[in-house]
Each structure stands twice: as structure tokens, then as C-alpha cells.
Amino acid sequence: MTTVTTTSIPAVKAEGVGKTFPTKGGDVxxxxxxxxxxxxxxxxxxIGPSGCGKSTLLRLIADLDEASTGTLEIFGKPARAARVDQxxxxxxxxxxxxxxxxxxxxxxxxxxxxxVGAADRVTRVAELAELVGLSDFVDRYPDQxxxxxxxxxxIARALAEHPRLLLMDEPFGALDExxxxxxxxxxxxxxxxxxxxxxxxxxxxxxxxFLSDRVVVMSPRPGRITDVIETxxxxxxxxxxxxxxxxxxxxxxxREALHGAPVERANER
Amino acid sequence: MRRWTAVAxxxxxxxxxAVAWELYKFLxxxxxxxxxxxxxxxxxxxxxxPRAHDRAMPHLWDMVARLxxxxxGGDTPPLIVSVASAALLTLGIxxxxxxxxxxxxxxxxxxxxxxxxxxxGLLPWIVxxxxxxxxxxxxxxxxxxxxxxxxxxxxxxxxxxAVIASYLAFFPVAIGAxxxxxxxxxxxxxLMRSYAAGYRSTLLRLRLPAAVxxxxxxxxxxxxxxxxxxxxxxxxxxxxxxxGRMLIQLAGQGSSDPAAPWGPTFxxxxxxxVAAGSVALVGLALRNYRRGEATA
Numbered sequence: 001m002t003t004v005t006t007t008s009i010p011a012v013k014a015e016g017v018g019k020t021f022p023t024k025g026g027d028v029x030x031x032x033x034x035x036x037x038x039x040x041x042x043x044x045x046x047i048g049p050s051g052c053g054k055s056t057l058l059r060l061i062a063d064l065d066e067a068s069t070g071t072l073e074i075f076g077k078p079a080r081a082a083r084v085d086q087x088x089x090x091x092x093x094x095x096x097x098x099x100x101x102x103x104x105x106x107x108x109x110x111x112x113x114x115x116v117g118a119a120d121r122v123t124r125v126a127e128l129a130e131l132v133g134l135s136d137f138v139d140r141y142p143d144q145x146x147x148x149x150x151x152x153x154x155i156a157r158a159l160a161e162h163p164r165l166l167l168m169d170e171p172f173g174a175l176d177e178x179x180x181x182x183x184x185x186x187x188x189x190x191x192x193x194x195x196x197x198x199x200x201x202x203x204x205x206x207x208x209x210f211l212s213d214r215v216v217v218m219s220p221r222p223g224r225i226t227d228v229i230e231t232x233x234x235x236x237x238x239x240x241x242x243x244x245x246x247x248x249x250x251x252x253x254x255r256e257a258l259h260g261a262p263v264e265r266a267n268e269r
Numbered sequence: 270m271r272r273w274t275a276v277a278x279x280x281x282x283x284x285x286x287a288v289a290w291e292l293y294k295f296l297x298x299x300x301x302x303x304x305x306x307x308x309x310x311x312x313x314x315x316x317x318x319p320r321a322h323d324r325a326m327p328h329l330w331d332m333v334a335r336l337x338x339x340x341x342g343g344d345t346p347p348l349i350v351s352v353a354s355a356a357l358l359t360l361g362i363x364x365x366x367x368x369x370x371x372x373x374x375x376x377x378x379x380x381x382x383x384x385x386x387x388x389x390g391l392l393p394w395i396v397x398x399x400x401x402x403x404x405x406x407x408x409x410x411x412x413x414x415x416x417x418x419x420x421x422x423x424x425x426x427x428x429x430x431a432v433i434a435s436y437l438a439f440f441p442v443a444i445g446a447x448x449x450x451x452x453x454x455x456x457x458x459x460l461m462r463s464y465a466a467g468y469r470s471t472l473l474r475l476r477l478p479a480a481v482x483x484x485x486x487x488x489x490x491x492x493x494x495x496x497x498x499x500x501x502x503x504x505x506x507x508x509x510x511x512x513g514r515m516l517i518q519l520a521g522q523g524s525s526d527p528a529a530p531w532g533p534t535f536x537x538x539x540x541x542x543v544a545a546g547s548v549a550l551v552g553l554a555l556r557n558y559r560r561g562e563a564t565a
Contacts, residue, residue, distance in 0.1 A: 062463055063462075086465065098478070100557050109474065110464050112474070113464050113470055142560075
């Protein structure tokens with residue numbers, strides 16, 4: 001997972017992107033002047049305190065909200081066209097599985113919606129279950145799974161249609177530390193295997209460093225990018241990396257970049 | 270094990286009512302206890318304790334025994350047979366009313382969920398509609414029905430009864446559908462949007478399944494309402510053959526044959542149970558859509 005520096009079209013290209021939410025007490029600037037390019041196959045984390053607009057930026061990329069200013073291109077297309085063309089897969093902090101569908105049914109949901117035939121769906125679901133290590137659980141219902149397993153189903157579902165871009169909004173935020181580290185390693189492996197670009201929102205500095213090629217540091221009021229740090233940790237994201245001096249150096253660098261920005265205990269959105 | 274406990278509690282509840290009935294009949298004053306009665310004036314004063322004599326409160330075993338005697342003397346069939354056939358007729362009409370009510374309720378719920386404006390415009394009227402007393406509304410339906418019938422389009426009386434039953438049945442379904450179709454979480458709606466799923470696919474794969482836990486109690490209420498509506502409608506428009514009419518008829522002879530009206534009373538209770546039970550079966554078939562809900 002090295003930073004891709006080919007001339008291919010970037011997965012995400014944001015120029016002067018801003019987002020303003022109108023409220024009763026006047027407009028709230030959630031995000032302003034975002035310049036960001038994510039190369040194809042690159043893993044980029046967005047990190048910052050609550051209210052820094054990192055989730056908002058992800059939602060703009062996913063076309064779940066519309067940018068108020070600037071231009072946002074996904075694989076050279078407007079965000080809306082990219083959504084309609086299913087260029088990305090998305091996973092949230094909550095797994096968002098449909099409780100009445102089995103693991104297999106949940107993984108197959110996007111395939112079903114886009115008219116993939118039954119036989120192809122079965123094949124693809126088997127592949128996905130294998131990929132996230134849930135082959136023995138395809139017939140279970142979400143309420144019979146642990147939080148970590150549910151999140152793995154959600155990731156599999158996001159990967160169902162071989163997206164070139166994976167958008168993740170604090171997908172491990174609600175999990176315990178051990179499950180979290182385990183899933184981080186799994187995600188690093190999956191991202192490398194699928195060669196998809198990833199935009200990953202997180203609160204956790206170690207998580208961002210461990211996973212990313214680049215860490216984008218953001219700051220609130222108004223939400224903006226304050227720093228971009230290349231991790232340069234290369235393709236090897238084995239567990240041993242967590243103990244290495246380069247890793248600690250990068251964690252420190254990101255922490256300083258975060259605290260250099262005026263940090264306030266902002267309330268959750 | 271838990272199931273049997275539940276059954277035992279249910280049986281204990283019925284038994285408690287029976288015991289309370291016989292206990293009061295044994296202990297209570299035969300002519301009741303009236304305060305401030307004026308001598309020689311019937312019905313004056315305030316009755317604090319009801320009468321316990323055999324005409325007012327027949328023994329339970331008399332009620333049961335009466336079920337197996339002939340309906341109205343001579344070689345008329347046993348009361349229980351007449352009650353059963355009347356109850357079946359009413360059940361059929363109530364089922365038609367239920368089906369109409371569910372269809373109308375679903376359509377209203379869908380329209381209100383889809384367009385906020387429809388919800389604002391319609392919801393108050395839907396609530397108001399339920400405050401119209403059935404006995405005022407039933408004759409109107411009957412008159413309209415008769416006019417349609419006279420106009421050449423056949424409109425038998427039972428159709429009016431079904432329409433009146435549906436008038437009570439649609440309400441919980443409309444409310445339940447509105448609430449249930451609007452129940453999916455933001456995250457699920459975002460997900461469907463990210464899949465570029467349109468209204469139809471979102472409805473079929475997300476909104477309708479998510480509405481099931483809201484719709485099942487609504488369907489059960491609708492079933493109970495349809496039965497009540499059908500019974501009351503039969504009485505108020507004077508349709509023959511159903512359990513409502515039978516109830517009134519036998520109650521009229523109550524002073525000479527006090528155990529008789531209890532036959533159709535039990536019949537209509539059974540009717541309600543069968544109606545609600547049938548909906549419970551629907552719930553059983555849809556149990557996968559109720560995951561996460563406490564199983565009742």
C-alpha cells in the first residue's frame with residue numbers, strides 16, 4: 001500500500017469545498033476551503049476533534065449531503081454521478097444491517113438492488129464471507145452476532161460490488177480495543193487485496209497512523225484541513241508495526257499536529 | 270415451560286372471573302342495594318350493588334346448560350349451533366370489513382408517509398373520523414347502500430355491515446403504517462441513498478419490512494375493531510342472521526330466559542378471539558421481521 005503516484009484519475013478531488021448548514025440561529029459553517037486529492041488505491045484518514053467536519057466531508061464525498069461551495073469530483077465525475085454509478089462502498093459507525101436479513105442477505109442487499117442474478121449473488125456472497133472470515137455465519141441473523149462481526153458484515157456489504165473507493169465513517173468507533181485492533185489489521189489486508197482507495201474517518205490517532213498512507217488533520221470552527229501527514233509506513237501493516245519506532249514517531253507527529261490546532265472540547269454534532 | 274406458565278395464567282384469569290361471579294351471586298343481595306329509592310317508583314334511587322337473583326345473574330352452569338337446549342323451543346336446533354352459525358356469518362362479514370380496512374389504511378399510511386402535505390391535511394380528519402359514533406354513522410351507510418341497490422347495482426345488507434366494520438378497522442392500520450413506514454433509521458436511509466435506490470426499492474426492501482412490528486399490533490386492533498363494528502352495525506341497521514342481531518333478540522327475552530343471551534355473548538367473545546388469533550398467526554409467519562423485538 002504505497003502512495004500511488006500515477007497519472008490516473010484521482011479517486012477523490014476536492015477543490016474549495018465547503019458546507020454550510022442553515023439553522024435557526026443563523027448559518028453554521030461545518031466545512032470550509034477543503035483542498036484534498038485521494039489517489040486511486042490510496043488509504044487516507046480524516047482525523048480531528050468532534051465538529052471538525054470530518055464526517056461531513058465524508059458525507060459530501062458520498063453525496064449524502066451536497067457541498068455548498070467548491071467542486072468535488074469522484075473519479076473525475078460529480079459526486080452525484082459517482083453515487084448513481086456505484087463507484088463507492090460505504091460503512092458507518094453503526095453496522096446498519098437490516099435485522100430481518102441473514103448475514104448473507106445483508107451482504108447481498110446491494111447486489112439485489114442492482115439486479116445481479118441469484119446465482120452470481122450466491123457466488124459473490126461466498127467470496128465476501130470468506131474475505132471477512134464469516135463463512136460459518138452466513139445464515140445467522142445480525143442479533144446473533146457480536147458487534148465486531150456485525151461490523152465485518154457491514155464492510156463486506158460495502159465491498160460487494162468491487163468499489164474502487166471505500167468510505168468509512170468511524171467503523172470501529174463503537175468496538176472494544178481488542179476487536180478494534182484485530183479489525184484494523186483485517187481492513188489493512190482487505191484494502192491491500194482489493195486495491196480500493198479508502199477514505200477513513202476516525203477519532204483515534206494510532207488507528208489513523210496504523211492504517212493510512214496519509215493522515216489528514218482537521219480542526220473545528222470552522223471545519224477545515226490544518227495539516228496532511230504522510231506516514232510513509234509502506235505496504236507492510238503487520239501487528240509488529242504497532243511496536244516499531246517509525247510508527248510511534250508518526251503517532252507523535254499526528255498528535256502534535258492535532259494539538260497545534262486550537263483544540264476545544266466541542267460537543268458531538 | 271414458559272409457554273405452559275402463560276397458559277396456566279390465562280386459565281387462572283378465566284377461573285377468577287367465574288369464581289368472582291358465583292361468589293357475588295352467593296353473597297350479594299338478591300334485589301341489590303339501592304340508596305334513596307322512592308317507594309312505589311321503579312328505577313328510582315341509586316343502585317350501589319347490583320341484583321344477584323337468578324334473572325339478573327344466572328348461574329354459570331345454567332348458562333352452559335342453556336347452550337345445549339333448543340334455541341327457541343320446539344325442534345329448533347340447540348342454542349350453541351345457532352350461535353355458531355350466527356358467529357360464522359358475522360366473522361365472514363368482519364373479515365371482509367377487515368380486509369377493506371387494511372387496504373384503505375395501508376394506502377392512507379403510504380400516502381401520508383410519502384407526502385408530508387398529505388399527512389398534515391389528512392391525519393386530523395382520520396382522527397376525527399373515529400369520534401363519529403357508530404350508531405349515528407351506520408344508518409347513513411345503510412341508506413346510501415339501499416340507494417345504490419335501488420339504482421341497479423346489487424348492494425346486499427351485509428356489504429353495508431362490512432363497510433361499517435372497515436370504518437373502524439382502517440384507523441389503527443393507517444396510524445401504524447404511517448409510524449412504521451417512517452421508522453427506518455437515518456443510517457438505513459443513507460445506505461439506500463448510497464445504493465441509488467429509488468422510492469419503490471426503498472419501500473419494498475426497507476420501509477415495509479421495518480413497518481412490520483408496527484403493523485402487526487395494528488392488524489390485531491383492526492381485527493378486534495372489525496368484529497365490534499360488524500356486531501354493532503348488524504344491530505343498528507337490523508341485519509338478520511348475525512350474532513349482533515341474535516344478541517339483541519335473546520336479550521329481549523332475558524327476563525323469561527335469563528341464561529339465553531349469554532350464548533351469543535360467549536359467541537361474540539369467541540369471535541373476537543378467533544379474529545385476533547388469526548392475526549397472531551400472520552405475526553408468526555412474519556417473525557423474522559420482528560427481530561430485536563421482545564417476543565410476546
